[in-house]
Amino acid sequence: MVVWTDQERAAISGIMGGLVYEDDGPKALCRCLIVYPWTQRYFGAFGNLYNAEAIKNNPQIAAHGTKILHGLDRALKNMDSIKETYAELSILHSEKLHVDPDNFKLLADCLTIVIAAKMGSSFNPDIQASWQKFLSVVVSALGRQYH
């Protein structure tokens, strides 16, 4: 079981509390689709992804980015049982969506970059460490049900 210090919990909920899901979610997903273009393979049904401008203006991508952060919210609210909380989501990503689990880390890194840009110097190394620990637990839980 993952052990979280009080400091880590505070850092993580602090970051999530400062996020605007409808803005930062889309920013993170767009960045992922632009920086790692092969991730676009999972969004064939989402319309125009032809270039960075199209991606940034795509309403379906924006809606999905928001959805992702709401999903991350569930991990925040169940920090002591992220594996169990995400079991169904993991099965969904594996069996229905067929997402290569390596992609979870790519999106996580893009979200970290968006947060770093937003928080500037207050995203100090301590906070970065706690945040990346949280994301690595989330990423691991999402990949857990793959077989």
Add this chain to the structure above:
Amino acid sequence: MSLTEKDKATVKTFWDLASKRRDLIGSEALSRMIYVYPQTKTYFSHWKDLSLGSAPIKKHGKVIMAGVGEAIGQIDNLTGGLVGLSELHAFTLRVDPSNFKVLGHCILVVMAMLFPTEFTPEVHVCVDKFLAALTLAISDKYR
């Protein structure tokens, strides 16, 4: 994932801006790498002080960013231009290449922090590609 002429131009333009704070980028990125990825501490057991922004970290951060600057100057032929650096890392330092990725990530985080407006997704992808190409060039002599 080779660098296009457009990628190179984007990297150079961004570096014109970012290099003004190269020392801070180096110190911050190295501090974060050591702090967020404790396995990297194994390469610095000879330093007395591994705390954030310590003197050895500041000094070495400068060395690393000087290397990045040199690489940008050699951007048209990274493998050829960085033979010396590659040999150093391959035969003397023997840093596991997975750590270059980790340091690269920390450099990107610090760039986003310091230049939130300029470090757009379009710039991010070019810089990420450059750091990946730089990693390949430094790893070239490993085996």
